[in-house]
Amino acid sequence: MSQSRLISIEQDILAKNDAFAAANRQLFAAKGAFVLNLMSSPGSGKTTLLVETLKALKDKLPCAVIEGDQQTSADADRIRAVGVPALQINTGKGCHLDAQMITQAAGKLGVAAASALFIENVGNLVCPAGFDLGENAKVVVLSVTEGEDKPLKYPNMIAAADLVVVTKTDLLPHLDFDVAALVANARKIKPELAVLQVSAKTGDGMAEWLDWIAAGAAQAAAARG
């Protein structure tokens, strides 16, 4: 297959995605919902972070979750156990969520007024970066077990991020991991990038993360007018 044909196919796929993303964005804005797209490597601790986040948030504002995985409904089951509505999308061989999947999932789940909707993307530090879902914020989760070089190796993901959350900080005493080096590498790609550090296990840093979400949710609700 020629390079030019491949580029034209990629453009077709992204144009279709962008049309659904724009529709999602209009729906979310009309509802005053704050929508986060959480992206990371497999095993960075996204679901554990989400479970602890929802325990703290669910009595303060309406929350819902869309879970993306190649297979299993394990993550949606974990979320529902907290008492928050969740819908699982299985992508099969697919490597990312796309905007049309979110349109369909949001239709099934419903989007509550002045709510927070968390989208947990397929664990993949490459492909999800290219697909706008119509979200308010792209949050990239990097765990301290992954190495400080990841922002340089996966620059498209970092360039797309609105926030980086560094997870599993409780493991730092057992690792040769330099958080300052990770942050410096991320800011080589995106100079003003905001970075938070959390341990969902000990609760360290959770207050700042919850404040960040609350601020985004307040802004989205206010913009609804």
Next chain:
Amino acid sequence: MSQSRLISIEQDILAKNDAFAAANRQLFAAKGAFVLNLMSSPGSGKTTLLVETLKALKDKLPCAVIEGDQQTSADADRIRAVGVPALQINTGKGCHLDAQMITQAAGKLGVAAASALFIENVGNLVCPAGFDLGENAKVVVLSVTEGEDKPLKYPNMIAAADLVVVTKTDLLPHLDFDVAALVANARKIKPELAVLQVSAKTGDGMAEWLDWIAAGAAQAAAARG
């Protein structure tokens, strides 16, 4: 874009890949080279494992490495520092290595007779599973920090694996991680799957891994005749 057009495009891409993979396989067999395709999430410790592996192997048989990353030549630099030839492929926005990239890289690096060639794929537990590179063995690396559920969530990768290597076992005392559950989950996808456990940091389990490579290399060299 219609589903049937997408399927036809996927078939075109895979057919082209398979033609290059078949050519690679012939080249590797003619040289009696043992070729491993290492796949994992970002940050599973593939490069660290490879560095320790090469230190132990390089005086026993000729070794070479092809490194895949979206950006940076950091991994190839780490390999060359050990005294082993390495070639870095930057995939840019691409999410996996394909067989044509390996044809070109093998041409530049050269393939020594009765050697071991390690291909470190882009860190991604989804897309690389679908692309045959013409290798002798697909090795899936899973670190103990990633969670026991990964085989069920990324079943295509496990189904493609000839061996799973569980890394970073030195961290087990600090984690709630059940290696037996990980192995059981992997064997739900592929019942006879071989699994090794290693810590590149302490050296635990390295002997079994080096034996596994030596056996494969001896078999490949013998098949050359």
